[in-house]
Amino acid sequence: xxxxxxxxSAVHGHRPVEQLQRLEAQLHERDEKLSALLADKTALxxxxxxxxxxxxxxxxxxxxxxxxxxxxxxxxRDYFIDLLLKEAGWALDQERDRxxxxxxxxxxxxxxxxxxxx
Numbered sequence: 001x002x003x004x005x006x007x008x009s010a011v012h013g014h015r016p017v018e019q020l021q022r023l024e025a026q027l028h029e030r031d032e033k034l035s036a037l038l039a040d041k042t043a044l045x046x047x048x049x050x051x052x053x054x055x056x057x058x059x060x061x062x063x064x065x066x067x068x069x070x071x072x073x074x075x076x077r078d079y080f081i082d083l084l085l086k087e088a089g090w091a092l093d094q095e096r097d098r099x100x101x102x103x104x105x106x107x108x109x110x111x112x113x114x115x116x117x118x
Contacts, residue, residue, distance in 0.1 A: 077098070077115070081115075081116070082098075085116070096117055097116065097117060098115060098116060099113040099114070099115060100113060100114050100115075100116075100117035101113055102114050
């Protein structure tokens with residue numbers, strides 16, 4: 001493959017200076033692009049490390065503070081579950097998405113509802 005790129009004259013030790021200079025320029029250009037990509041990766045890695053630290057700090061602060069809320073089922077769904085499901089891409093735009101009728105429930109009628117039919 002290298003012979004194909006350099007041509008047959010490379011095998012015999014003959015190489016026009018212009019071709020070598022062109023190859024050197026191409027290699028230099030690729031090196032510069034690679035260096036830029038590596039610099040971007042390094043910056044992204046540093047940002048990721050910083051953000052992970054911020055998340056860990058926020059989680060620690062949250063666990064150190066007691067949750068004194070006494071949410072009802074409806075409030076729990078509104079404040080947490082619905083919000084997280086929407087962020088995950090669930091539309092929750094139909095009533096059946098939140099309460100779905102089912103049979104086989106442990107009551108006299110054997111009917112009831114389940115929360116969220118995803």
